């Protein structure tokens with residue numbers, strides 16, 4: 001209820017400001033102007049760009065997650081793996097992924113590959129570090145008691161550490177999907193011929209602030225929906241963690 | 243000293259490497275738990291009780307000496323030696339019955355057989371009607387009862403208990419002590435029970451080892467012999483209190499010597 005009220009207040013404020021605020025429409029379009037821009041964009045196959053962006057994030061994020069779960073689990077569980085990987089992951093963590101963009105374009109061209117690579121890299125590092133942390137916070141006695149119940153190392157990993165860390169892992173994924181979404185824009189603003197970022201850049205060339213607003217609102221809505229989806233998934237799949 | 247049967251510690255020592263140099267927490271421990279025996283160990287906080295149990299469980303390695311179970315050396319953890327911890331260790335993502343069946347599910351016991359064992363031990367601990375509940379909906383005392391059922395369901399040869407009632411309030415603790423005695427009488431399992439509560443040790447143990455600290459060593463071995471079966475009336479008898487007081491005196495000597 002409250003979020004709806006806040007949204008309404010913002011919309012009304014925005015409408016009033018654009019109507020009476022004496023701000024040129026070039027800087028602040030009116031809500032109806034944005035709505036018309038949205039309709040015009042949809043007529044111009046905007047849906048394909050939305051799809052392109054979502055697909056990129058989905059593929060990149062899923063691929064990164066599939067890789068980061070086992071690596072994070074091993075890093076958090078075993079000292080040797082940790083000491084092997086920590087310097088690498090720990091150092092790369094401080095390299096802004098954006099700084100890799102020119103290199104990625106050089107190596108991978110300007111097609112889909114570099115965009116996916118940016119998303120995969122950014123998500124992979126943050127996921128791995130956060131999953132390893134989640135694993136390290138599993139109570140030591142959970143692990144000890146499993147061994148005394150006859151579990152092997154692999155069983156402890158799969159049947160105790162993984163489920164025990166799961167709520168924190170889902171939270172990490174929820175945070176990092178927003179990160180992936182951020183990096184998608186960086187990728188698309190720099191080199192793309194489709195996607196929301198690409199359309200945003202096109203809008204900038206013609207100073208079409210109404211179109212920029214359309215892109216921003218869509219991004220916000222999708223980001224919000226993703227966040228809610230992860231919260232819901234956690235509630236449904238891990239009801240015990242509430 | 244008992245023969246080769248049961249759980250036997252021979253000259254067990256444990257030294258931890260710490261930043262401040264080596265720290266010997268256990269020295270020349272010679273202790274045994276015969277089959278079907280209920281043995282308690284009592285000692286001050288930090289005297290190495292948990293370390294000793296972890297060594298028996300195979301979760302920790304002695305620096306010297308050997309530990310054997312029915313003549314076989316202990317080299318690592320196994321379902322032979324169940325352990326109950328002071329902290330609540332039920333897996334929150336599993337229901338009570340899944341927790342109790344956890345050990346059995348690890349080595350592919352058939353579902354039907356598992357069902358039967360789970361039902362039996364849930365019955366033993368009196369929590370049948372909570373079978374489908376999740377641990378967080380149970381009180382601390384109930385959770386420890388489930389943890390004991392989970393340990394028993396594996397049918398270990400010895401149950402190692404590390405202050406299992408330490409986190410419980412006084413009343414629940416008393417109920418749990420009687421409950422554990424009852425379980426021991428019906429299942430005939432060997433128990434090595436560690437506590438710093440002297441009354442608890444004397445009430446529960448057929449034999450009691452008193453430990454001294456820094457480094458942990460066996461100070462005294464007692465066999466409190468009370469007539470009749472143990473129940474809460476025992477705690478009001480002078481015989482009981484004189485044993486408790488003797489042990490308290492030993493521990494007090496220890497503590498003042500350490501000051």
Ligand SMILES: Nc1ncnc2c1ncn2[C@@H]1O[C@H](COP(=O)(O)OP(=O)(O)OP(=O)(O)O)[C@@H](O)[C@H]1O
Nearest residue numbers: 258259260267286287288289290291292293294438
């Ligand atoms: N991994 C370790 N490294 C270094 N020192 C340790 C380690 N584990 C335990 N110790 C030390 O060994 C001593 C004995 O610890 P332990 O936990 O076995 O005692 P305890 O009798 O179980 O104590 P409590 O009654 O508090 O549970 C303590 O001084 C503790 O600080």
Ligand SMILES: [Mg+2]
Nearest residue numbers: 291292293404
């Ligand atoms: Mg302890």
